[in-house]
Every structure is written in C-alpha cells, then in structure tokens.
Amino acid sequence: xxxxxxxNPIGVFDSGIGGLTVVKRxxxxxxxxxxxxxxxxxxxxxGTKSNxxxxxxxxxxxxxxxxxxxKLIVVACNTVSSVAxxxxxxxxxxxxxxxxxxxxxxxxxxxxxxxxxVIGTNATINNKAYSTELKKLDKKLSVLEKACPLFVPLAExxxxxxxxxxxxxxxxxxEMREQGVDTLILGCTHYPILADVIQxxxxxxxxxxxxxxxxxxxxxxxxxxxxxRNISNHLGFDDFYVSDLPGKFREIAExxxxxxxxxxxxxxxxxxxxxx
Amino acid sequence: xxxxxxxNPIGVFDSGIGGLTVVKRxxxxxxxxxxxxxxxxxxxxxGTKSNxxxxxxxxxxxxxxxxxxxKLIVVACNTVSSVAxxxxxxxxxxxxxxxxxxxxxxxxxxxxxxxxxVIGTNATINNKAYSTELKKLDKKLSVLEKACPLFVPLAExxxxxxxxxxxxxxxxxxEMREQGVDTLILGCTHYPILADVIQxxxxxxxxxxxxxxxxxxxxxxxxxxxxxRNISNHLGFDDFYVSDLPGKFREIAExxxxxxxxxxxxxxxxxxxxxx
Numbered sequence: 001x002x003x004x005x006x007x008n009p010i011g012v013f014d015s016g017i018g019g020l021t022v023v024k025r026x027x028x029x030x031x032x033x034x035x036x037x038x039x040x041x042x043x044x045x046x047g048t049k050s051n052x053x054x055x056x057x058x059x060x061x062x063x064x065x066x067x068x069x070x071k072l073i074v075v076a077c078n079t080v081s082s083v084a085x086x087x088x089x090x091x092x093x094x095x096x097x098x099x100x101x102x103x104x105x106x107x108x109x110x111x112x113x114x115x116x117x118v119i120g121t122n123a124t125i126n127n128k129a130y131s132t133e134l135k136k137l138d139k140k141l142s143v144l145e146k147a148c149p150l151f152v153p154l155a156e157x158x159x160x161x162x163x164x165x166x167x168x169x170x171x172x173x174x175e176m177r178e179q180g181v182d183t184l185i186l187g188c189t190h191y192p193i194l195a196d197v198i199q200x201x202x203x204x205x206x207x208x209x210x211x212x213x214x215x216x217x218x219x220x221x222x223x224x225x226x227x228x229r230n231i232s233n234h235l236g237f238d239d240f241y242v243s244d245l246p247g248k249f250r251e252i253a254e255x256x257x258x259x260x261x262x263x264x265x266x267x268x269x270x271x272x273x274x275x276x
Numbered sequence: 277x278x279x280x281x282x283x284n285p286i287g288v289f290d291s292g293i294g295g296l297t298v299v300k301r302x303x304x305x306x307x308x309x310x311x312x313x314x315x316x317x318x319x320x321x322x323g324t325k326s327n328x329x330x331x332x333x334x335x336x337x338x339x340x341x342x343x344x345x346x347k348l349i350v351v352a353c354n355t356v357s358s359v360a361x362x363x364x365x366x367x368x369x370x371x372x373x374x375x376x377x378x379x380x381x382x383x384x385x386x387x388x389x390x391x392x393x394v395i396g397t398n399a400t401i402n403n404k405a406y407s408t409e410l411k412k413l414d415k416k417l418s419v420l421e422k423a424c425p426l427f428v429p430l431a432e433x434x435x436x437x438x439x440x441x442x443x444x445x446x447x448x449x450x451e452m453r454e455q456g457v458d459t460l461i462l463g464c465t466h467y468p469i470l471a472d473v474i475q476x477x478x479x480x481x482x483x484x485x486x487x488x489x490x491x492x493x494x495x496x497x498x499x500x501x502x503x504x505r506n507i508s509n510h511l512g513f514d515d516f517y518v519s520d521l522p523g524k525f526r527e528i529a530e531x532x533x534x535x536x537x538x539x540x541x542x543x544x545x546x547x548x549x550x551x552x
Binding site for chain 1 (some may be wrong): 296317318319320325329332370425426428429430432433435439440443444447519520521545546549
C-alpha cells in the first residue's frame with residue numbers, strides 16, 4: 001500500500017491514441033494535475049473485440065497505472081467503459097471514472113426534443129451501454145444507436161477533412177438525421193478528432209457531446225470530495241506509456257495536444273500481460 | 277518430437293480473417309489436404325504494429341500450430357511475412373512459406389512493361405519487403421509501393437461495393453494509374469476481398485496478383501519434394517482456431533469460403549501468449 005497524496009498523478013488509459021482527447025480536456029480543465037497515460041498500442045483496437053478480452057486487457061492496463069501510484073483512474077475508452085466498469089470498481093479502492101455516465105448526463109442536459117443519438121464502436125453499441133444509462137436517467141427519451149467502425153481508422157489515418165470521410169459519415173448518420181436527433185453522443189474517444197465533419201453532416205443545430213469533457217468535471221468533483229485535488233501552482237506533467245510504436249504515438253500526440261510531448265516510454269507487452 | 281506423416285495438417289496463420297483468402301486457394305488447389313488455421317483475432321490487426329511486436333506475436337502463433345503437429349506452416353499474413361520469415365525459418369525444421377516471395381515471382385512473370393505496383397499495410401510497405409524481393413529477381417523493374425491502411429477495415433466492414441470504398445481506392449491508387457503499372461500485387465491477404473473494386477479502379481488491362489494463389493503452388497512443391505503430399509482420396513478437413521470472437525469469425529468464414537464451417541474453437545489468449 002502506498003501513501004495517497006494530492007500530488008499523485010491521475011491515471012488515464014485507452015486502447016491507443018483516442019484517450020488523448022480526454023487528456024486534452026483534463027489538461028485544460030485541471031492544468032495543475034499530473035497525468036500518467038497508458039495507451040495499449042500493441043493490442044489496439046479494443047472496439048472489435050469481445051467483452052471477455054476487453055475486460056482482461058483493461059485489468060492489465062489499470063494494474064499498470066496502479067503501480068504508478070495514481071490517485072484516480074480515468075477509463076478514457078468507451079469500449080472498456082461499456083463493459084468493465086463494475087469489475088474495475090470492485091478491484092480498486094481509488095475512484096474509477098468511465099465515459100458512459102458523464103456522457104449520458106451531459107446529453108440529457110443538452111437535449112430539448114428528447115431524441116438522442118449515440119455513435120461508437122461495435123462493442124460499445126452492442127453492449128447498449130449508453131441507451132441503458134440514458135433510460136435510467138429518463139425513461140421517455142428516444143435513443144438511436146449506431147456503430148461506426150470506420151471512424152477509428154479514418155481518425156488514425158488523419159482523414160479529418162476528406163470526401164470519403166464525409167461520404168461515410170453521411171451513410172452512418174443518415175438515420176440519425178432522418179429521426180431528427182438534436183443531441184449526438186460521440187461514444188468513442190477517437191470521434192472528437194472527426195467532430196468537424198460529423199457536425200457538418202448532422203447540421204449546426206445538433207449538439208455534439210464529447211464524453212471526455214463531461215468526464216473531466218466528474219474527475220474534479222471526485223478529487224475535491226476526497227481532498228485529493230492538487231494544490232500546486234505549477235502546470236502538471238504528462239507522462240505517456242505505450243505498449244508499441246512510441247514514435248508514431250509522439251507524432252499524433254503532438255499534433256493532437258498542440259504541444260511538444262517529451263515523456264513517451266515503451267512498455268514491453270509481456271510486462272503488461274504479466275500484470276494479472 | 278512427433279512423427280511427421282503425409283496426413284498431418286498444413287498449418288496456416290494470420291492476424292485475423294485475411295488468411296481465409298489463402299485457405300480458399302489451398303482448398304481449391306490441394307483439396308485433400310487437412311488444414312489447421314489460427315487467426316489472432318484478440319490482437320488483430322498486425323499491420324499497424326512494430327516489427328518487434330509482430331515478430332513476438334508470430335512466434336506465439338506458429339508455436340500454437342506446431343503443437344497441432346502441422347507438417348508445414350503457411351504465413352498467410354503479408355505483414356508477418358515482411359518481417360519475421362528469417363526468425364520463423366530458423367526456429368522450425370518444417371517448411372515455412374510466406375507471401376512475399378511467391379507474390380513477387382508471380383508479378384515478375386505477369387508484367388510486360390516492367391512496372392509493378394504493390395499495396396499493403398503500413399508495416400509491409402515500410403519494410404519494403406516486396407520491392408526488395410522484386411529487385412532481387414530483376415534489378416531493372418520499376419516498383420511503386422503504397423500503404424492502404426483503410427482497406428483492411430473496409431474489407432472487415434464488408435463494404436466491397438460501396439461508393440466510399442471506390443473513392444478511397446481511387447485516391448490510394450491514383451499514382452499507380454498515372455505511372456502506368458501493368459501488374460499490381462495485393463500485398464495483404466485482406467485485399468482479395470476488395471479485388472473487384474480495385475480491378476475496376478485500375479482498369480481491366482492491369483493484372484492483379486493474389487499472393488495466396490502463388491503461395492499455394494509453392495506449398496505443393498514443398499510437400500511433394502519432401503514426400504509429404506497427402507494421398508487420401510477424401511476431401512481434407514479445415515479446423516479453425518481464433519483467439520477471440522469465434523461467432524463473428526464463423527459468419528465471415530462461411531460467406532468467404534462459400535461453405536458451412538463447423539470447426540471453430542476459441543483459444544484463450546493467455547494460452548497463446550504463454551507459448552514462448
């Protein structure tokens with residue numbers, strides 16, 4: 001057991017780079033907090049895999065962060081959040097914050113006509129994670145869910161403003177538009193990268209919900225409530241660990257966070273799989 | 277050590293479903309041979325990962341097949357073939373057949389103007405596996421290589437005849453067409469799934485090379501040479517093992533092989549990673 005202190009870092013993990021959209025939010029909302037990030041780039045993506053496999057990988061990822069003495073874990077991956085929250089919460093004493101509940105709460109606040117759309121990976125959508133959470137908040141909501149498996153590779157390819165991306169978005173989002181949803185949850189931490197084209201296809205009047213933003217406010221609440229909010233006057237550090245291809249990760253992280261990213265280390269995947 | 281017999285199966289492995297295009301060729305070319313297939317669906321895809329990680333995974337996959345008493349291993353994955361052939365061949369006494377050399381040989385036979393195109397994953401193209409092999413065969417060849425990372429997710433999504441696929445293919449293949457290649461190597465075992473749209477974009481006069489077909493003839497040569505060709509008069513069996521989502525694999529395998537597929541088993545990924 002280690003001593004839990006305000007200056008301990010926040011742990012954030014994801015299957016790969018998507019969780020960086022969440023780091024960006026935490027950086028801007030809680031700039032003096034330190035962050036340790038783990039991206040499982042040796043086994044990315046998670047959204048096409050089974051619940052059992054995703055749960056096993058998630059436990060290994062979280063164990064890695066716990067060994068780094070984090071004071072709170074952010075599951076910056078909707079796929080993991082949709083299947084493994086109970087297992088993770090049962091295992092650790094520190095708070096574990098997922099993407100689903102914060103995103104659902106924000107969507108309920110934002111909708112006016114009660115029609116909410118959710119897009120995500122196959123795993124997240126098949127698990128009906130968002131619709132279950134939304135219906136708990138308000139039974140009368142009409143929820144439309146759609147898996148968009150090509151959005152992750154398009155975001156990773158960097159085709160954020162490409163004709164093909166627009167065409168694919170038009171097809172995936174057709175029913176959302178026809179049904180007149182006024183609020184759309186980006187139920188995958190990669191999707192904010194494609195927010196512009198998604199907004200364009202959905203129209204200006206539709207509110208896009210980025211679960212990472214919503215989760216950042218919940219992180220603040222938890223830390224404050226436990227007396228664990230960092231009180232330093234300095235900017236926090238971000239430490240990044242990935243299980244493969246640190247060079248590629250750096251490139252994307254710098255473009256993405258809009259700053260130089262120095263602290264990226266590769267962790268051997270054998271070490272991660274050994275963290276049972 | 278086990279007794280090697282003509283009736284032992286051929287082992288085939290891939291990161292996921294792509295290798296099924298190779299199984300289809302072996303089935304049709306060597307119908308009385310038995311096949312044991314391993315698809316590493318818990319860690320798919322390989323083409324976006326580093327050489328070290330791909331090599332580690334490949335050794336574990338091959339070890340699994342060796343435990344099934346295979347008489348020969350087909351590496352039905354261009355990414356693995358582009359990085360791990362030496363390591364695999366050093367490790368095993370049985371023949372190990374990759375995709376690169378058979379594909380390169382076929383392309384050299386097919387080209388008339390000496391301009392050959394190669395498409396594949398990031399890993400395969402960055403490793404320059406095909407161009408190195410092609411230049412060994414004929415220094416005067418002009419080789420144009422291009423990574424097409426969206427083709428794998430498009431094939432897995434089943435968008436084989438979609439406007440977006442055509443648009444993406446037009447962009448990826450633009451330089452190939454401008455340079456007038458007359459032969460195009462499909463340097464990823466997923467790509468034959470998209471052969472129609474690739475052929476349409478390239479034009480009828482361009483020859484597409486499917487490395488799986490080329491490899492099947494090499495398999496025959498090896499088995500014959502070692503007196504290990506199956507002499508049974510019956511159709512061989514296909515046994516499939518995957519590290520995740522056997523149900524999804526069955527669906528794709530049946531559509532793909534055009535027959536009922538009964539023997540699909542899930543192997544725990546912990547068992548695979550333990551096969552050092």
